[in-house]
Amino acid sequence: MKVLKFGGTSVANAQNIKLVLDIVLNKAKKDKLVVVVSAFTKVTDLLVLASQKAAFNDESFKEVVSEIEKKHLDAIKELIPVSEQSRSLSHIKRIINHLDTLLEGCFLLGELSPRTSDTILSFGELLSSYIIAEAFNQQNKNCSYKDSRELIKTNNNFGKAVVNFEVSNSLIADYFASNEVQIVIMPGFIANSIDNIGTTLGRGGSDYTAAIIAAAVNATELQIWSDVNGMFTANPRIVKQAQPIATISYQEAMELSHFGAKVLYPPTIQPVLRKNIPIIIKNTFEPEADGTYISNQNISQTNPVKGISHIENISLITLEGSGMIGVTGSSKRLFEVLSQNDINVIFITQASSEHSICIGILDIDAENAENAINNAFAIEIAQNKIDACIVEKKLCIIALVGENMKNHQGLSGRMFSTLGKNNVNIRAIAQGASERNISAVINERDVKKALNTLHENFFEENTKQLNLFVMGVGNVGEKFIEQIHQQKKFLKENLKINLRVIAVSNSRKMLFDEEGISLKNWKSTLENGENANKEHFISNVKALNLRNSIFVDITANESVSQSYEHFLKQNIAVVTCNKIACSSAYDNYSYLKQLSRKYNAPFLFETNVGAGLPIIDTLKHLIASGDKVNKIQAVLSGSLNFIFNNFDENNSFHDVVKEAGVQGFTEPDPTIDLSGVDVARKILILIRESGYQFDIEDITNISFLPAECLATTNNEDFFKSLIKNAAHFENLLKEAKAKECRLKYVATFENGKASVGLEFIPKESPFYNLEGKDNIVQFYTDRYVDQPLLIKGAGAGAAVTASGIFADVIRVGNI
Missing domain, CATH: 3.30.2130.10 (VC0802-like)
Structure with a gap:
């Protein structure tokens, strides 16, 4: 004999009950079955609500009763032929009238005793089991109904009665010893005390009913049918990657059910454990799925955690x-x-x-x-x-x-x-x-x-999910998202990193999707997003509280850079190409680094210097290994290098600067690059990462721009000033040619002093042949004395900057 229990979702409505009929009738071809059923979904909750309303003199309890009645009458009309409905409808009406009488009593007395509550709650299973038994009788006459209250006896601890197993086992064994029918339908959850007062076995007690029956009749197995494919490695509603557990011990199942695995009521295991009766948890809506097999078999598993x-x-x-x-x-x-x-x-x-x-x-x-x-x-x-x-x-x-x-x-x-x-x-x-x-x-x-x-x-085979919140999706941001989309599969298969973009924002719109934004059409989706709001963006990131969160700043905005501390304090990593934070006051730079260490939140900014070049990362390794930086010489502005490499007799300084902006080599405000401020920030960051306490005011900035250009307040006036002062730039070019030199904007740190400025570079210098938008950095250290450590390559452009940001994100994933 096998005992099958069907939960509330399995018998939620006539459509689901038909699935139950198919499962049971198919199994009844081979085995005698006891079928224990719960109340229809939400009916127990409705009974609780109706009793509470009645006890508080709220006449709307009658509306709840009407809802309960309709739910069950509708099921009869769908499950039982019209010619056979009369008797069933009359029976349900009688039960509902009895329920209504009890609730009227609660209403008149203005109270709800535990004993009355148990009686009222029992109606859910009494209604469902009767209807399901009648539905079975239409298809298989070798079927009977048995009221569980006649077989399971308890004490008078209303709400969660304690079973008297000696009496109950004897009654159950005697009944089934003389019962010859193939299928017996029984209500779960309900029982009677020794003195025949209605009791219940606790919410979820239908599982327990089935286990009590199974143990008493020495069933070959107990099957618990619900709406999931067994017990899962975690709650699948919270952990999307949760997987069904194929096999598990009684003790493990008991622990998991005690700690909230609602697919199994904790007391269920004890009766069948004593008799070594296996429990199988199955899905009514996927009956072919294996489910979870619970027994005392010692099955070896590679993973010690179930x-x-x-x-x-x-x-x-x-x-x-x-x-x-x-x-x-x-x-x-x-x-x-x-x-x-x-x-x-x-x-x-x-x-x-x-x-x-x-x-x-x-x-x-x-x-x-x-x-x-x-x-x-x-x-x-x-x-x-x-x-x-x-x-x-x-x-x-x-x-x-x-x-x-x-x-x-x-x-x-x-x-x-x-x-x-x-x-x-x-x-x-x-x-x-x-x-x-x-x-x-x-x-x-x-x-x-x-x-x-x-x-x-x-x-999950050590696959690490990284959740990205990206602010700034202009040229660099767009390339960054393209690279993620392109490499997503590779990263998951080869580096065990699962990248998800949870949020994107530009200056106008922002978009959040907790399940991950589709990167195929993110631009059009963003256009339909909500209005951009930095404070709202930050609060959303905090509220989501996702694991391995990374805030990616691809702006040049000072206000955004001031938000880093909020993220770091929440253990949210910060990856940024925005140089403002790391070149701000030393105390702020130091504070952010301290927060990163304190809250174990990586703060990475490789692209602050050299775009995608591994300059800062290399410098960190030097310092970590005990080396000391004594001198730095560098061309750190890809935009300025591009400008001076293309500025000649055929291309005016104004036109070359314009072209640099079009290609995305300069900041939106080109004066940041041409004034030397951007280069000063970069050398400052390298000096600080070398272990020196330095501020931007400590760097001598020798500007090559005329005062009039520096004094402009907008791009239009700035470009006009470049045309007006064309002769100044042409004279610089002529002087360089006369000296057989090339113009390079150089940053230098030596003997505790730093400067940035335009220099005439002779042919023998490694800086002379620096082409295009390339950067070059030379580190002279205790170990690299005569020949410096040299890093050279593309130092500007959307694609290389995006790749540098991407590399920092991967670094976070590997920490």
Whole structure:
């Protein structure tokens, strides 16, 4: 004999019930079956609502009853032929009238006792099981209905009655010993006390009913049919990459169900475990799927962790004080007072010093627990031996579960390290002696991030998901997104990095998609996005609280650069080509670096100097390895190098500067490049990364621009001034030719002094043949004395700058 239980979603409506009929009738060809059914979806909730309304003298309870009635009458009309409906409709009407009478009594009395509540809640299963039994009878006459209340007997603990197994097992065994029908339909969840008063087995108790029956009849297996393909490695509604678990032990399943895996009601396992009856969790809507097989078989697994689960709405209560140290019975008193107030303790941890005890309970019990504990320890609190208990709400317990975890070292460290890297603060930790479970209490807002991060680490072949928030999608930003789109598959397959662009923003519009923006048509989607707002953008990034988040700044905006601290404090990495932050006041630069270290949030800005060239990264390795930079000589402006390489007798200075802007080599405001400010910022960043405390005011800027050009306040006036002062630039060119030199804008740092300015470069200099938009940097260090370490290559342009940003993003992924 097999016992099959179908949950609320499986019997939500007539269409779903037809699927149940097909599954059961197909299995009945081979085995005798007991079919336990839940109430229709949401009906139990409606019964709770109706009883509460009635108890509060709200006549709208009648509308709820009408909704319940309609749901069941509609099911009859679809499942049973018209000629056979009369008897069923009359029976349902009688049950509904009985329900209405009970609720009228609650309305008149203005109260709802636990006993009455249990009676009212039982109507959901009574209605559904009757209708389903009638539907079976239309297709298979070898079928009968049996009221569970006649077989399962409990105490009078209304709401979650305790089963009397001695009496119940005897009644169940006797009934099925004499029952010859192939299919028996039974309601789940409901029972009767020994003195025949209606009770219930707790929400989710239909699973328990099925397990009690299965154990009593020594069934070959217990099948739990729901709307998912078994137990998952994590909650699939929160962790999209969660996978069904093929096989699992009773103990592992019990741990996962206790910690929120709602596919299985925790008490279900105990009755069948004693009889070694396997449980199979199946999907009514995908009956061919394997599901999850639960047994006591020792199946070897490469992954010691079977699943990650969680319990929400947890409060942490801490009782501490010197008056507990060495005092016998403190723990007993604490747990005794909680037991007396019917408060279930979910989590326990105690300091080895005995100075404090920390427990986790449900939020709804927190106030009651606080008052009860403070009253129990009132004398010690008054004597300042023990502090009044501390209550922290809006927490969550997360747990790693696995039978073989005890045989693997370092799992706890791996778990906590993974959470720490994503700035998930752990409030308390507990691990059972069986080492089958490692639990931690965290903030409720971090649950999604924590579950996804842990699942990624333990179940996804170490594939790391990076969530990007991109501000600035002009020339460089567009190239950056193109490169991500192009390389996305390669990165996932070869580097185990899954890149998702969660948000993009330009100066007009911004777009957010928590599941990742499609990079095929992101431009048109952005145009239909919401109006751009920097503060709203920042708050959205924080609110999403996604793991491995990276803010990518591809602007030259000072206001945006001032937002970095907000991201770093939230453990959100910052990747930027915007030079303003790192060339701002030294205290601010230093502060951002400190935040990066404190909150374990990478702050990378390789493209601040040399676009895609590995200048800063190389410099960091030199310093980290103990070398010291003594001198830097560099051409750091790709735009200025392009301008002076193309400025000749045939191309005016004005036209070349215009062309540099068209090709995206200059900043939107070209005076930033031509005034030397941009180069000064770059050399300043290199000096700081070399370990020197320096500010922009310490750099001598020898400008080659006439004062009139420098004084302009907009691009139009600036370009006009270039035409007006054409002779000045032509004279510079003539002087360079006369000296057989080339014009290069050079940055220098030596002996604690720095300068930037236009220089006449002779033929023997390595800077002389620097073509196009190339940059070159020479580092003279303690190790590179006579021959400098030289880095040379393209130092401007949208594609190379985007590639530099991309490289920084990959660096974050590899940290």
